[in-house]
Structure formats: structure tokens, C-alpha cells
Amino acid sequence: METLRERKKQRTRDALLRAALELFTTRGYEATTVDDIAAAVDVSQRTFFRYFASKEEAAFAVQEMTEAHFVEAVRARPPHEAPMQALRQAVIEGWDGLSEAVSAVVPVELYLRMYRLIESTPVLLAAHLRRSMEVEERIARILAEREGVDVRTDPRPRLVVAVFAGVIRVTERQWSTGEDMGVAAIRELTARYLDQVGPALAEDWRTR
Amino acid sequence: METLRERKKQRTRDALLRAALELFTTRGYEATTVDDIAAAVDVSQRTFFRYFASKEEAAFAVQEMTEAHFVEAVRARPPHEAPMQALRQAVIEGWDGLSEAVSAVVPVELYLRMYRLIESTPVLLAAHLRRSMEVEERIARILAEREGVDVRTDPRPRLVVAVFAGVIRVTERQWSTGEDMGVAAIRELTARYLDQVGPALAEDWRTR
DNA sequence: TGTCAATTGTCAGTGGCTGTCACTAGCCTC
DNA sequence: GAGGCTAGTGACAGCCACTGACAATTGACA
Known part of the structure; x- marks a missing residue:
């Protein structure tokens, strides 16, 4: 300034x-x-x-911040955590610092309304998904470096990230269409859905 | 006619x-x-x-067909298969009938070139991801019905589909940037990547 | 063959986006 | 502190995707 x-x-x-x-x-x-x-x-x-x-760029100016925030949260995870665990913690703990970072630019409430709008406007949703994909790629590279593998030959970094991102997308969608748009709600929902991945993949749902 | x-x-x-x-x-x-x-x-x-x-609609006219093809393939899976298994088979076996269906409209080679273009053109990639999301939603509903659960209360249908779609997206991306764009290549790659999901999620990659 | 309806072309207009050019206001040097 | 320099801006013209309205054409069918 x-x-x-x-x-x-x-x-x-x-x-x-x-x-x-x-x-x-x-x-x-x-x-x-x-x-x-x-x-x-x-x-x-x-x-x-x-x-x-x-x-479009104006519509995503704040998202841009939150994306960067999340990437940093992943980078800052202690190296002993397994990849999936690192992602999980980065998201769940990341929600807190986020509100502060956002409120420096626009009211949090405006950000939330904007998020809802993105989810419900086809062109914006499309752009959002493409941006998310770019974030995924960056995170895959971070994980690969952390774990000492090569993204070009080992598919695992991109796979964990893609799987994780899939769960997050379902979570976000659920959250944005629900009533409680608070930070606590999204954190709780994230944890719950991540825990459901194992059951969803492995079991035969009908034999419970 | x-x-x-x-x-x-x-x-x-x-x-x-x-x-x-x-x-x-x-x-x-x-x-x-x-x-x-x-x-x-x-x-x-x-x-x-x-x-x-x-x-844009013209650009996706052929994709539209392949999407419908895949949705039908899932619907046609025998009901005893577990959800993840049904998705896997639908994709892997679906690749064959696809080429024929496509060639009825445009040369397969043109379709492949178009697919590459979609992956490499930001606006088209964005649209492609949004379309995929719609397909995911349809498939989640099919699975839910198959398994007799309610999509509104049980997150598992959307979760399996999201996880599966994540893997497919990584696969497609890898395939479209590689040399061998044949049907055999994509089928083999799909199977290999799906098998890698377990390892990628569960293990600590460094302790192998 | 004449009537009706579907298909198409023409024209005018809106909105996102870009290039160009001249002008003004802040900055910096002498 | 006067002048030149330059970043930031407005005004204008133009491209392209897309839409509505209306008229002209062409196939269908009695």
C-alpha cells in the first residue's frame, strides 16, 4: 500500500x-x-x-484464496502422516483459518452466498470443477514429493487425490444444499463422509 | 427415416x-x-x-452418446454384483460396444481426436466435468435403487460413484495424453488403476 | 394443384470481450 | 515547483456467440 x-x-x-x-x-x-x-x-x-x-474471474476471486489456503494446509502436514490422513486433516482443520482469511476481503456471509450460487449455476459449476481439477494436480505433486514417488510413473498420488476430491465434492454439494451452512456443519459432514468411503467401497450394502 | x-x-x-x-x-x-x-x-x-x-453442444454430441451408453451398461448389470464391481464391469466391458455405436455417427478416429481436444481445451474440459457430474448423479440413483437405499439419507451411492468417477477421470486423462489410444489400452489402464485404489488409500506408501 | 406447416434465411439486437487511441492524474527528476 | 514520463482510464469501434421476429421457401397431403 x-x-x-x-x-x-x-x-x-x-x-x-x-x-x-x-x-x-x-x-x-x-x-x-x-x-x-x-x-x-x-x-x-x-x-x-x-x-x-x-x-468469471471476478466470480472466483475469493475461491482462489480458499484454494491456495487448502494447498498450503496440505503442504504443512507433518510428513509422518499417510497421504489420505494428511488430506483429511488438512481439510478438517483448514476450515477454521479459512473464515478469517476470507473475511479480510469480503464478508464471510457473502462468500457463502457466492458458494451456493456457484453450485447452482451451470457455467460456474463447470468452471469450479475445472479449477478443482487444477488444485488436485498440484496436491498430487505435493504428495508425490512427500512420499518420494514419481507422478509420471506411479498413479497413486493422483488416485488418492481424485478419490479424496470426489468425497469432498459430494460433501460440499450436500452442505451447500442443506440448512446449516456453518463451519462446524461442514467439518462434521466431511469427517462422516470420509468414514463412509470404506463401507461404501468394500461391503455388499444389502448384507448388513 | x-x-x-x-x-x-x-x-x-x-x-x-x-x-x-x-x-x-x-x-x-x-x-x-x-x-x-x-x-x-x-x-x-x-x-x-x-x-x-x-x-458447445455440437462439441459434445458424440460424448452424449457414450454417456448414455455407459449409464445403460450400469443399469444392465446383474443385481448380485456389489456396487463397485458393477461399475467396474460396466466400464471395462462397455468400451467394446462403444466403438460400434460411435462409428454409426462419426469415424471413431474423429471421436478420439475430439476427446483429446476436450481434455486440452479449458472451456471444453470444464463442460466435460460438469456433464460427468450429471452422469454421476444418474448412476448414483440407479445404484441406490438396485441396493434398495435412499439417496437422500444414505451417502454411500453418491460416494462410490464419486470415488469411481475420480479413478476414471485419472485414467482417461492418462490415456488421452499417452501414445496408445486404442480400446485395449484404455481397458487395461482402467483395470490397473482400479486395482491401485486399495493400495493408494490404505497403505503407507513408504513402508513397502 | 392449392393449402398448410415445417424449415430456413435475413435482419436487428444483446452481451462478453479485445484493440486502439487520446487524455488525465500521480510520480519523479532536475 | 515546473516539466516530462507513465500508469490508469474512458470512449469508441469491432468480433463472436446467441436470440427474437418476420418473411421466404419447400415438402406434405388432400
Whole structure:
């Protein structure tokens, strides 16, 4: 935040992001035009595109943070943990620090509304899944390095991550469509679903 | 293929689809405009949009078939198989009938090129993942019915499917970036990766 | 063959996004 | 502290995906 120029820039970006998320979540993503957002901040449409490469990028600006947060959480796990355990702990413990990190940029409540919107808007959901896939790849590489295996020849890093990500996606979806959108709820749900993976895979469900 | 009108329509659609895939795979998805496709078939741009709701829909017209094929394969599995086993067999055995079904519409080789393009084009990959998610949901419901459980209260159907889909996605990705794009290769890779899930999840990789 | 309905082309318009150019406001040097 | 430099911006023109409306054409069927 050195110079006046930089502060001004930061303020414009913040205002654009805030206005975008606010409009998206109240009016809907598609129903909000870039002109609307620019008008709300009183800048030209061209200026919006100087801060965000696309309308979509604005929609995911906060997600970007949470993704980075999670990647770091995995990297910080003690090396004695088995891969699956490391992922589990990173997610479950990661939920806490997240709210703080988010609230530095936008109100947490706005973030939650935005998350719901992403899940329920086809284009955004598609983009979200692709982004998740990129995160998965990064995490697979971290795991591979941790365990001293080569991602190019050993499929296990990508496999654990893909399996884990699958469970998380089911969890997130369930959470975002449910009533209780609190942090405690998602943590509890994550743990429960992860514990269900074994039973779901191994057993014959009918012979219980 | 009753009336002349219907035959003509079918021919136009085929020509549009063929031209679209051909242009996409040679020139790239984004670099191909809808006008290009329409011009190649010598119809108006408006006509293209009467056959395909969007440029994207044309890109996925063949995938649509293969998805339906797979869903049916799962539905047709004998009821005594455990869920994971049913999914495994459906995919592994499903690869065969697929080539025939595809070749009825476009050359298999064009389909393969298109598949590669989807994997390597961000927008298409995103769309592909979202579509896969919809397929997952349908299959989860099929499994739930088979096993007599309720998707709304029992997370296991969605969990198995998500885990399975994760493995398939890793497999497809590996396959599409590799040399051997044959049916035998993908079948072998699928089996191998599915067998690796257990080891990847349970063991501590370093203590082998 | 004439009527009806399905199919198509034309045209105009919206919205996301990009390139260009001129202008203004903050910054920095002399 | 006056001037030049440059980052940031607005205004404008243009591309492309997509849509609605209306008119023209073409196959179906009596």
C-alpha cells in the first residue's frame, strides 16, 4: 500500500469485486452484465476488464484464496502422516483459518452466498470443477514429493487425490444444499463422509 | 427415416456435426466460429443454432452418446454384483460396444481426436466435468435403487460413484495424453488403476 | 394443384470481450 | 515547483456467440 496510485487501484478492485459478488448473489450470475457491475462502481466497462480477465474471474476471486489456503494446509502436514490422513486433516482443520482469511476481503456471509450460487449455476459449476481439477494436480505433486514417488510413473498420488476430491465434492454439494451452512456443519459432514468411503467401497450394502 | 423432410434434416445435422468436429479438431475449438461451420455446410448461422443449442453442444454430441451408453451398461448389470464391481464391469466391458455405436455417427478416429481436444481445451474440459457430474448423479440413483437405499439419507451411492468417477477421470486423462489410444489400452489402464485404489488409500506408501 | 406447416434465411439486437487511441492524474527528476 | 514520463482510464469501434421476429421457401397431403 505504498503510493497513492496503488491504494486507489486496490480500492477500485475491491469495489468492483464487492459489487460483482453482491449483484451476482442477488440478481443471478447471468442476469448481471459487466456493464451493471461497472456502473455500480462508476467506472467504464473497459476498466472492469483491466482488473478481471473475465466476468468469471471476478466470480472466483475469493475461491482462489480458499484454494491456495487448502494447498498450503496440505503442504504443512507433518510428513509422518499417510497421504489420505494428511488430506483429511488438512481439510478438517483448514476450515477454521479459512473464515478469517476470507473475511479480510469480503464478508464471510457473502462468500457463502457466492458458494451456493456457484453450485447452482451451470457455467460456474463447470468452471469450479475445472479449477478443482487444477488444485488436485498440484496436491498430487505435493504428495508425490512427500512420499518420494514419481507422478509420471506411479498413479497413486493422483488416485488418492481424485478419490479424496470426489468425497469432498459430494460433501460440499450436500452442505451447500442443506440448512446449516456453518463451519462446524461442514467439518462434521466431511469427517462422516470420509468414514463412509470404506463401507461404501468394500461391503455388499444389502448384507448388513 | 420416413419422409424426405426428415431425411434432409438428418443429413443437415450430420453434415453440421461432421464439419464442426472436423474444424474443431484441426483448427481448435475457439478458433472455429459458428459462421465457419455454417459456411462449410452452406447453411445460415441461424440454422446451425436450430440444430445445436450452442457451439458447445455440437462439441459434445458424440460424448452424449457414450454417456448414455455407459449409464445403460450400469443399469444392465446383474443385481448380485456389489456396487463397485458393477461399475467396474460396466466400464471395462462397455468400451467394446462403444466403438460400434460411435462409428454409426462419426469415424471413431474423429471421436478420439475430439476427446483429446476436450481434455486440452479449458472451456471444453470444464463442460466435460460438469456433464460427468450429471452422469454421476444418474448412476448414483440407479445404484441406490438396485441396493434398495435412499439417496437422500444414505451417502454411500453418491460416494462410490464419486470415488469411481475420480479413478476414471485419472485414467482417461492418462490415456488421452499417452501414445496408445486404442480400446485395449484404455481397458487395461482402467483395470490397473482400479486395482491401485486399495493400495493408494490404505497403505503407507513408504513402508513397502 | 392449392393449402398448410415445417424449415430456413435475413435482419436487428444483446452481451462478453479485445484493440486502439487520446487524455488525465500521480510520480519523479532536475 | 515546473516539466516530462507513465500508469490508469474512458470512449469508441469491432468480433463472436446467441436470440427474437418476420418473411421466404419447400415438402406434405388432400
